[in-house]
Amino acid sequence: MLSKDDRVSIASVALDKAVSMLLPNGQFNDSAYDTPGRLYGQMAEFDRLTNQTKYKQTLQQCFTLAESIDLASLNYGLNYGYAAARAYTAYQDPNFLALAVTSWTSARQYTISGEQAASGTMDGKPFNLSLSCQGATLAGGTYRSTDSDGPHLDSLASGLFLVVSALLAEATSNRTYLDAAIESANFIQSHLLDPSNIVLDSVFLYSNKSCSVDSAVYSYNSGIFIEGLVILADIMHNTSTEALLRSTIVAVATNTLWQGLDGIIAITDFGGHHIVRALTVLYERNTTHSDFREYIKKYIGVQYNAVIEHATSGGSNIYGLPWTGPPRTSFSSFNQTVAVTALLSAIQLEDDEPSSKSSDNPTSSRTPTATMTTPPLPPKKNGTGAIVGGVVGGLVILAVTIVCVFLCRRRHRQSNHTPPVVDHCSPQILTPFMATSVPAGISEEHHINQAKNVRYPVDANRGQSSTSPGAVGTDATGMDVQIESTTPLEATESPPNLLHTERREDMPTEELLKLLNQRLLLGRWNDPDDEPPPEYDDGRTT
CATH class of the missing domain: 1.50.10.20 (Glycosyltransferase)
Incomplete structure (x- = not known):
């Protein structure tokens, strides 16, 4: 993971590149009126994040120049109101607050x-x-x-x-x-x-x-x-x-309309700017639960990696769209300012704590700390443990059932001195476990299926949530991995006791199952061409 100083340096150089391309009137020669407004907000944000006033004077001049431009688009004008509000947050200068109020009043x-x-x-x-x-x-x-x-x-x-x-x-x-x-x-x-x-x-x-x-x-x-x-x-x-x-x-x-299975926002408009900026505001304000905040951190990290790895090259400090690449060789103020948002967002990401500390956190196994190159989604709970546990538990239940059936038949045979018959009350098909669900969730409200070898999986079958004014209902949907196993077991005549010299409670599960299988299937594979009994690995651990 890049250090915070490195992230600040990368963002600073990219931002300076954009500022250097401004015309004397504070505008760009290759984009619409809203693009400089986006840049002004980024200049103020950089100063806020780095606790300095590098761009304050430039911003004062640029806002004065921008006021002389009268456009009909409220979308464009409100970008300047946003930038002025961020500048007030950064510098606490009432002149910037006044500019934000002017923009708001016009839009009102x-x-x-x-x-x-x-x-x-x-x-x-x-x-x-x-x-x-x-x-x-x-x-x-x-x-x-x-x-x-x-x-x-x-x-x-x-x-x-x-x-x-x-x-x-x-x-x-x-x-x-x-x-x-x-x-x-x-x-x-x-x-x-x-x-x-x-x-x-x-x-x-x-x-x-x-x-x-x-x-x-x-x-x-x-x-x-x-x-x-x-x-x-x-x-x-x-x-x-x-x-x-x-x-x-x-x-x-x-x-998936704007991002691929790798999780990178792959559009050529300024939507990536707004999504990343919004999630960064959320991350900084920490207005949500810690697991969800960690998820946001990873999502932002994926966008940041894409920008520095695919959207620029050769130390040019020129960034292009889409963030999936290929990099551009010519400067575009639109592309540059959209990318700068992702570069600024990474400055706010907290450095990872040592793993020894995270192990004390009871939620750390569910949502491990992300690095700048890890997947943006918290890895879903490992289903292997649940499956293995289900298998072992099912097999133990199977073993106990077989032992009980054997003992009952033995007692019945000893009391009646008659050949055993099929116990019609016992199940003919035993199912050690019918369904093991492995939820992959974001907190407890949304489940996302994480595919193999992708940095950011998405769920194309996301559930829908209904909303109404003043009340919100959220449907949690997800994809469960269901594993079903059925093992037909035919009731057979009880074979000789193979366990009379062993204490069953002291035997390993694998050995117990091996001997039980021999008891159950003794005499069943009389034909050498039949399938051999299953093999058991004595060294296997559970």
Whole structure:
């Protein structure tokens, strides 16, 4: 595992590369307005993580330049509000807080309030709003565009408004921001969260398509929603919010639409940025149980490894997309800033503790400490022990049953002096163990089947969770390994006593089973062409 100093150095060089490509107006010449906003937030985050003010002055200048640009996209503008809020966290400079509030106020004008949802009217949008969709209020939905005829209540805009509101609520303890964050979270949950806890794209409010949902799935929508829920959960400590957060993370972190069986996010948009950033916020805030936090650490570690191993080469400090490679030779501000998020995320990962300490933890065998190159999922419980235990237990039960049957028949023969007959009350088929389930779980809410030789397996048959406003229900689904064994045993005439010289309680299980098999099957293989009796390994341990 790379040391923290090495991780800081790698992130610093990559970040400097991006900053060096900014134009005098604080923008890039190869990407849209939102990309510099993403970079500004990363600059502030790097200073926060390293406890310095390296980029503070540059950020002050860049924000001043960005204010002069007037764009219709709320998605783009809210990136700057997010960056300003992170800068305030890093530097505690009220000027950055003021910038974040300005961004929030602008977006608030295009976010439906409770009063507007009830009246069906909104300034700046000439068409009438539906009073509700699918029985739920539209309050909390943010429009994608400031254009008067723009009909989309957008997941990304609503999610960004949720996050900025939550950050401001945290920074100011102002209830207005907290209420706005809650409304946005409820809007996304009620209208855009599908049954499998993946966020859909937008709600249309055309007059002839009122309340229709664009069901396109983009990973960034779910990523930004998770980040907002993380901050809300940290503020409110609400069980329903925490449950929704957990089930949404499981759905997103196992979805094969944006990652392969190796677990690497393999998309060319900025969805990887939002997923990794959200999970890093969760990891740092530690708002979930320790086993789940360890799972998040491993997931982030896999993305980090992919970025430094596959998305760059030759010490160029240029990073490309997708993170699965191949690396790019030319600089792209979009690709670079998305990768920088993964590089920053690794700075926060705690170094592994020595194994001698982890052995004292009763959960360490279930969720071992991850390194930067270990699989992102906690390894599922080893099924070998359960299977071996089931086999041995079943065989012991079989042995005891045979001994009991033998003793009963012997007693019956001695009392009646008649040849033995088949005991029709005894089972003709003994099944030592019918089913041994080997759950592979994330905590106790979601089971994921871990395949062999993959760094991050995913479950393509993930279960669905139903959600409703104000209450969250999480279905735990999983894949069980079921092993069934049936051994037909024909009742036979009792053979001579082979155990009369031995104390059965002092005999090893293998020897007991060997002798019992000889007793049971004595005379059965009279034909030399028949199958020989099974062999037992006297040296085998259980």
